[in-house]
Amino acid sequence: MSTKPVTGTESRQTERQDNWWIEPLFTVLSLGLFGIYALWVAWNRQHFEYGPYLSPFYSIPLPGVHAKDLEWLPISPAFLVLWIPLGFRATCYYYRKAYYRAFFWDPPACAVPELRRAYRGERAFPFVLNNLHRYFWYLSVPVVAFLWYDAIRAFFFEDGFGVGVGSLIMLGNVILLSYYTFSCHAWRHLAGGCLNCFSKHKTRYTLWQRITRINEGHGFWAVISMLSVWFTDVYIRLCSMGTITDIRLF
Amino acid sequence: MPSVTFRVFRGDQTGGELKDYTVEVQEGMVVLDVIHKIQAEQAPDLACRWNCKAGKCGSCGAEVNGKPTLMCMTRLDTIDTSKPVTVRPMKTFPVIRDLVTDVKWNYEVNKKIKPFTPAPDTNWIMYQEDVDRVQEFRKCIECFLCQNVCHVLREHNEKTGFIGPRFLVRTASLEMHPLDVENRLDMLKNEGGIGYCNITKCCTEVCPEHIRITDNAIIPLKERVVDEYYDPVMAFFRRLFASKKRPETAGTAADD
Numbered sequence: 001m002s003t004k005p006v007t008g009t010e011s012r013q014t015e016r017q018d019n020w021w022i023e024p025l026f027t028v029l030s031l032g033l034f035g036i037y038a039l040w041v042a043w044n045r046q047h048f049e050y051g052p053y054l055s056p057f058y059s060i061p062l063p064g065v066h067a068k069d070l071e072w073l074p075i076s077p078a079f080l081v082l083w084i085p086l087g088f089r090a091t092c093y094y095y096r097k098a099y100y101r102a103f104f105w106d107p108p109a110c111a112v113p114e115l116r117r118a119y120r121g122e123r124a125f126p127f128v129l130n131n132l133h134r135y136f137w138y139l140s141v142p143v144v145a146f147l148w149y150d151a152i153r154a155f156f157f158e159d160g161f162g163v164g165v166g167s168l169i170m171l172g173n174v175i176l177l178s179y180y181t182f183s184c185h186a187w188r189h190l191a192g193g194c195l196n197c198f199s200k201h202k203t204r205y206t207l208w209q210r211i212t213r214i215n216e217g218h219g220f221w222a223v224i225s226m227l228s229v230w231f232t233d234v235y236i237r238l239c240s241m242g243t244i245t246d247i248r249l250f
Numbered sequence: 251m252p253s254v255t256f257r258v259f260r261g262d263q264t265g266g267e268l269k270d271y272t273v274e275v276q277e278g279m280v281v282l283d284v285i286h287k288i289q290a291e292q293a294p295d296l297a298c299r300w301n302c303k304a305g306k307c308g309s310c311g312a313e314v315n316g317k318p319t320l321m322c323m324t325r326l327d328t329i330d331t332s333k334p335v336t337v338r339p340m341k342t343f344p345v346i347r348d349l350v351t352d353v354k355w356n357y358e359v360n361k362k363i364k365p366f367t368p369a370p371d372t373n374w375i376m377y378q379e380d381v382d383r384v385q386e387f388r389k390c391i392e393c394f395l396c397q398n399v400c401h402v403l404r405e406h407n408e409k410t411g412f413i414g415p416r417f418l419v420r421t422a423s424l425e426m427h428p429l430d431v432e433n434r435l436d437m438l439k440n441e442g443g444i445g446y447c448n449i450t451k452c453c454t455e456v457c458p459e460h461i462r463i464t465d466n467a468i469i470p471l472k473e474r475v476v477d478e479y480y481d482p483v484m485a486f487f488r489r490l491f492a493s494k495k496r497p498e499t500a501g502t503a504a505d506d
Contacts, residue, residue: 015316015336093449093469100448107401110452111316111341119406123445131472131480185465189473197428199377215465 013113020109027102031095034226038086041233042078045071047240048233052154053166055233056173057081061146081143088140091133093185094222134186144181147174163249166235173225173232180221183214254326255334256284258296262347268336269293275326281314281337282321285349297348305458308393312349313338318399318456340398353394359413362441363421367432380428386466387423389459392416396453396463402446412443415453415463422467425474435478444468444475 014020041048041057048055048067057078058067070077089095100106105115122130151174154167181187192208195201214221238244254275257268271288282300289296301307303322310321315329315336329335343351396415402408413421421438424430438444453463461467477484 015313015338017315017330017333018317093464096449097451100450106448107405107450107452110399110450110455111313111318111404114401114405117406119402119408119446121402121443121446121448123443127448128445128480131476134473134476134481185469186473189470193470193473194477196380196426196430198379199428205379216462218465 014109014111016109016112020112024102024105024108027098030223030226031099031102034230037230038082041237042076042082045076045078047237048078050166050236050239050246051158051164052156053164053170053236053239053246054150054153055236056147056150056170056177056229057233059143059146059150061143084136084139084143088133088136088181089222089226091130091136092222093133094219096130097219133184134190137181137184137186140181144174144177147177150174157248165247165249166239168249169232169235173228176221176225176228179214180218180225183211183218183221185215185218187211188215252331254284254331256288257334257336258285258288258293258349259338259345260293260296260348262345266345266348268338270334275331277327279326280322281312281319281324281326281329281335282310284326285321285337297346297350299350306391308391308458311340311393311395311398313340313398318395320393320395320458323458340394342398342400342404343394353397355409356392356394356397356414356416359417360420362413362437363417363424364432364434364437366424366427366430368429369431372429374429376428383466384423384426386461387419389461390416390419391459393458395456395458399452399456400447401450401452402443408443408446411441412446413441415447415468418442418444418447418471419461419463419467422471425471435475438471439475439479444472447472 038057041055048058054067058081060067060070060077060080061084062080067077070080101108106119107114120127122128151167151170154170155161155163157164188208188211191211192198192201192204195204195208198205198208235244239246252275253272256271256273258271260266260269271292273284273287273291275284280303282298282303285296285298289298298310298321300310300322302309305320305323308320311318312321313319313336314321314324318340321337337349339345339349339351340353343353343355346352394416396419397403400414402412403414418438421434421442424432425434434442447468449464449469451464453468454461454465457463477488
């Protein structure tokens with residue numbers, strides 16, 4: 001049986017008339033710029049703290065360890081943190097869609113021809129490693145827990161409890177990161193998706209349903225949480241540099 | 251009535267070309283209406299497969315302005331008719347004639363999937379929460395638009411090592427069934443080629459039944475394959491509790 005499509009229906013150029021290129025362009029720009037910014041922040045090793053505020057790039061997920069205590073390290077302490085969210089996002093099902101489309105053009109958009117002919121998918125190195133996504137999820141949970149600790153600490157100034165704009169930004173950031181982390185497909189599977197009989201596991205079924213609800217917006221949480229990490233670091237950095245003043249609401 | 255030019259593929263297995271037809275259109279028309287109008291007024295030999303004209307039979311899949319869609323569900327007011335509108339057959343499958351393609355490969359693929367297999371003494375009582383998930387997959391009308399748009403089949407013609415989104419959905423409906431005891435993970439990993447799928451979600455985008463193919467079928471199956479083949483911790487626990495993992499021998503519904 002011949003399965004090759006007939007010549008004449010094949011076209012190396014898409015006939016799509018909509019602006020399909022906007023999504024991959026946005027992905028290239030946002031991921032590219034964020035990647036460059038994250039590397040610069042990590043190498044910079046300055047202005048990551050202001051008062052009770054700590055940049056999420058420098059939130060070390062080890063009890064009692066603060067980034068400024070690790071200045072003796074030959075590498076930036078940010079690298080002790082960054083590999084975890086980097087691995088989590090690189091293997092995330094949403095980001096996989098985003099970077100396969102935008103960076104590898106596999107495909108750039110639906111029904112748009114690809115550039116390269118060889119394709120092995122996620123069956124061979126390096127993309128077969130995407131199957132380890134759940135392990136990065138395990139590691140991301142303590143990172144988020146420490147970010148919650150940092151966000152709560154951001155409400156305790158030298159003169160006691162207070163609320164600054166930075167406190168609210170850090171709180172908003174960790175809420176968005178929590179949504180992203182706990183809407184993960186691997187977590188959804190581990191929590192209950194692996195079961196066939198939900199009726200025998202009511203608690204896990206309820207948990208699975210709740211994860212499913214936020215999982216529907218996993219892509220949204222992925223993008224918005226990345227932007228919030230970016231914004232939080234920029235805010236703390238500008239406060240630390242004296243460029244802007246943090247406003248204490250009370 | 252405004253006139254719109256339609257560029258329709260005319261040809262067969264040996265080749266073909268786009269032919270222009272100018273048609274007077276009316277408010278509320280869909281692309282399939284236009285194809286019927288061309289058949290009635292200009293090209294009675296234009297071949298097109300259709301049946302229900304209600305988005306339920308899945309027969310009239312084609313590519314309108316490069317987008318895989320059901321012609322009967324594509325209203326003219328959703329596309330730019332100021333320029334010629336291109337209508338081609340589904341690219342992934344061999345053309346029989348004009349807009350009709352040969353989709354029999356899909357039925358061959360279907361045979362690779364082990365059918366529903368209940369345990370010998372199954373208790374047939376099922377609860378709604380157990381079947382909610384698989385009922386979504388039963389909405390599939392087999393239009394094969396997901397197979398058509400999947401780049402693994404469309405661009406790489408990987409029709410021997412990959413079963414495509416439609417049959418990943420069918421496998422999911424069986425694997426997640428509360429009363430099925432068969433294991434299809436080996437098929438999924440090997441001849442099913444689930445590793446070819448890179449989650450670009452085009453299948454979900456084109457599904458006329460709005461089945462969340464990637465999130466609800468393919469990714470959960472990928473995670474089950476990870477459980478079985480890529481997760482050493484899970485493998486350790488599976489061996490540890492292996493004796494408790496075969497409920498089918500007890501004659502009750504399969505679980506976990």
